[in-house]
Amino acid sequence: MGFGVPCCWLLGWEGMSLGKILLFYKFTPIADPQAMRLWQRDLCELLGLTGRILISEHGINGTLGGDMEDCKRYVRKFREYPGFKDTEFKWSAGGADDFPKLSVKVRDEIVAFGAPQELRVDEHGVVGGGVHLKPEEVNQLVADRGDDVVFFDGRNAMEAQIGKFKNAVVPDVRTTHDFIRELESGKYDWMKDRPVVSYCTGGIRCEILSALMKNRGFTEVYQIDGGIVRYGEKYGNHGLWEGSLYVFDKRMHMEFGLGTKDPGFVQLGHCKCGKPTNKFEHCVNEDNCRDLVLMCEDCYANPATRHCGREECAEVAAQVAAVAG
Ligand SMILES: [Zn+2]
Numbered sequence: 136m137g138f139g140v141p142c143c144w145l146l147g148w149e150g151m152s153l154g155k156i157l158l159f160y161k162f163t164p165i166a167d168p169q170a171m172r173l174w175q176r177d178l179c180e181l182l183g184l185t186g187r188i189l190i191s192e193h194g195i196n197g198t199l200g201g202d203m204e205d206c207k208r209y210v211r212k213f214r215e216y217p218g219f220k221d222t223e224f225k226w227s228a229g230g231a232d233d234f235p236k237l238s239v240k241v242r243d244e245i246v247a248f249g250a251p252q253e254l255r256v257d258e259h260g261v262v263g264g265g266v267h268l269k270p271e272e273v274n275q276l277v278a279d280r281g282d283d284v285v286f287f288d289g290r291n292a293m294e295a296q297i298g299k300f301k302n303a304v305v306p307d308v309r310t311t312h313d314f315i316r317e318l319e320s321g322k323y324d325w326m327k328d329r330p331v332v333s334y335c336t337g338g339i340r341c342e343i344l345s346a347l348m349k350n351r352g353f354t355e356v357y358q359i360d361g362g363i364v365r366y367g368e369k370y371g372n373h374g375l376w377e378g379s380l381y382v383f384d385k386r387m388h389m390e391f392g393l394g395t396k397d398p399g400f401v402q403l404g405h406c407k408c409g410k411p412t413n414k415f416e417h418c419v420n421e422d423n424c425r426d427l428v429l430m431c432e433d434c435y436a437n438p439a440t441r442h443c444g445r446e447e448c449a450e451v452a453a454q455v456a457a458v459a460g
């Protein structure tokens with residue numbers, strides 16, 4: 136605080152009940168997903184947690200916000216279920232206010248790859264997935280095998296515009312549904328005999344992706360424990376990661392270490408005008424163009440330039456600007 140004043144004086148008593156956001160997933164057989172849904176819904180309601188939980192017969196995936204004490208109680212209760220015993224929770228700043236409501240749903244898949252029949256899980260997790268590497272093991276693999284190692288981005292292509300592993304292959308994917316088509320296209324057959332490190336934000340997508348890759352003839356597939364988040368916590372801007380990390384909440388992106396001011400930071404994101412930016416915005420032609428695009432502050436501030444760059448969107452922007460002007 137800098138003034139020698141205890142922080143609770145400045146924050147008031149409200150500030151004392153710190154909120155938290157919990158992120159977690161677990162792949163384990165769930166015999167009765169509907170019963171699991173009722174238990175989870177009741178538990179969250181009892182503790183006043185909000186957010187989103189998806190449940191399938193392969194496991195559970197959740198993001199919840201609430202008071203610190205309630206989150207701790209949730210974790211304790213959650214781990215009492217035998218299949219969830221050793222689930223890891225990621226804690227971050229936030230609270231119940233970050234989510235408008237509680238949603239607990241049963242789905243065919245907890246991550247929508249469009250392959251529910253292909254995915255197999257047992258009490259140890261996904262069957263036939265890639266080998267898990269800790270962040271330091273990722274660096275060791277590259278130290279040992281050099282340029283033979285291929286990083287394969289397991290996210291939507293747009294996320295890689297602001298950050299990715301050095302020299303990573305970024306498949307042409309708008310949603311996770313596109314991965315199977317991409318993997319079977321032949322475009323990536325050259326890496327089937329190479330060491331391939333799949334990676335995604337927190338690791339959940341690669342649990343499935345790495346298994347789909349192995350099923351399609353990729354022989355040496357790895358995944359990163361805890362995903363980019365854990366790698367970035369360990370190495371910041373001084374490892375093999377370059378740029379910022381896209382995140383699915385209102386922040387839209389996060390930085391590691393000192394962020395953009397870090398001498399090791401590599402700026403990948405650029406606005407259509409050429410200026411560096413890590414900020415995604417909606418195109419002004421929102422009715423017809425749903426794309427999130429990188430936009431600098433200046434281009435966003437002016438309706439005439441608040442578009443994605445496509446001709447039809449530029450025309451709409453010009454019309455909007457004319458009306459406004
Ligand atoms: Zn711009």
Ligand SMILES: [Zn+2]
Pocket residue numbers: 418419420424426442443444445448
């Ligand atoms: Zn557009």
